[in-house]
Amino acid sequence: MAKNVLDACINSIRDEGLIKNLLLASTAIVVAEFDYLTQGLGMTLYSIPGSDRVASALTTVDMKRVYSGTFVKSKGTRGMYDQLKAAPKNDVCPLCAQRTVSTLDHYLAQAIHPALTVVPLNLVPACAECNKLKLDYQPASEIEQSFHPYFDDFDDAQWLVAEVLETVPAAVRFSVAAPAAWSATKISRAAAHFESFRLASLYASHAGVEISNIRYSLERVASSGTPEDVRLLLSDRAASAQRAHVNAWQTATYQALAASYWFCSGGFRV
Numbered sequence: 001m002a003k004n005v006l007d008a009c010i011n012s013i014r015d016e017g018l019i020k021n022l023l024l025a026s027t028a029i030v031v032a033e034f035d036y037l038t039q040g041l042g043m044t045l046y047s048i049p050g051s052d053r054v055a056s057a058l059t060t061v062d063m064k065r066v067y068s069g070t071f072v073k074s075k076g077t078r079g080m081y082d083q084l085k086a087a088p089k090n091d092v093c094p095l096c097a098q099r100t101v102s103t104l105d106h107y108l109a110q111a112i113h114p115a116l117t118v119v120p121l122n123l124v125p126a127c128a129e130c131n132k133l134k135l136d137y138q139p140a141s142e143i144e145q146s147f148h149p150y151f152d153d154f155d156d157a158q159w160l161v162a163e164v165l166e167t168v169p170a171a172v173r174f175s176v177a178a179p180a181a182w183s184a185t186k187i188s189r190a191a192a193h194f195e196s197f198r199l200a201s202l203y204a205s206h207a208g209v210e211i212s213n214i215r216y217s218l219e220r221v222a223s224s225g226t227p228e229d230v231r232l233l234l235s236d237r238a239a240s241a242q243r244a245h246v247n248a249w250q251t252a253t254y255q256a257l258a259a260s261y262w263f264c265s266g267g268f269r270v
């Protein structure tokens with residue numbers, strides 16, 4: 001809750017003037033948190049208007065100081081910060097599903113929404129690269145909103161798919177599918193997320209390494225078997241990856257490799 005974070009920050013701050021202003025702004029921050037929760041549930045966070053201050057007492061610069069100078073660093077608040085950061089399984093960034101979490105990203109930028117600077121619901125664990133790619137981005141409509149790990153479920157269907165490129169060496173190209181049960185808005189949001197976090201190139205690079213890692217193993221199967229034996233091995237890997245994470249690049253990669261006769265019948269060698 002924002003109130004707990006705010007109280008812990010106030011207890012760790014020495015600047016009397018800043019403490020006074022934080023106390024004056026605390027109701028506005030609690031109201032902003034409630035509004036954020038309501039808008040988040042309706043996926044209308046983009047409609048929250050920006051501001052350059054909180055309740056006339058605090059500026060964006062003040063709030064950035066509270067966040068970076070106190071919330072992130074002070075003994076009394078660091079536990080809360082670390083707890084938010086540690087939420088994802090295996091420390092994997094929920095935005096790219098690949099790199100390691102190293103920070104908290106303000107889903108609605110702190111430069112535009114000072115009242116939300118220390119609101120936990122607005123603080124999403126992220127890797128440094130995803131955090132950098134977002135910067136002070138402000139979505140202008142529902143479809144421009146990237147995934148919000150606290151409000152969205154984008155793993156209720158497979159949206160990440162891939163196809164084999166018959167190149168030398170073999171490569172994989174990723175794209176966004178349109179799950180039948182999804183609304184057009186949700187599909188557009190997945191596409192926007194995929195685009196803004198540059199997931200196509202990130203995943204293509206990892207898939208390329210994976211293909212070279214399994215080459216020897218596939219050659220061994222092919223030397224005493226048929227393309228169907230290769231396909232079965234790849235298909236088994238796809239099923240296993242899918243059980244772990246339906247939208248992982250590994251799932252899409254192995255599905256694409258298994259579905260490519262060209263790859264199974266020797267494309268993996270080049």
Ligand SMILES: [Zn+2]
Nearest residue numbers: 093096127130
């Ligand atoms: Zn990331």
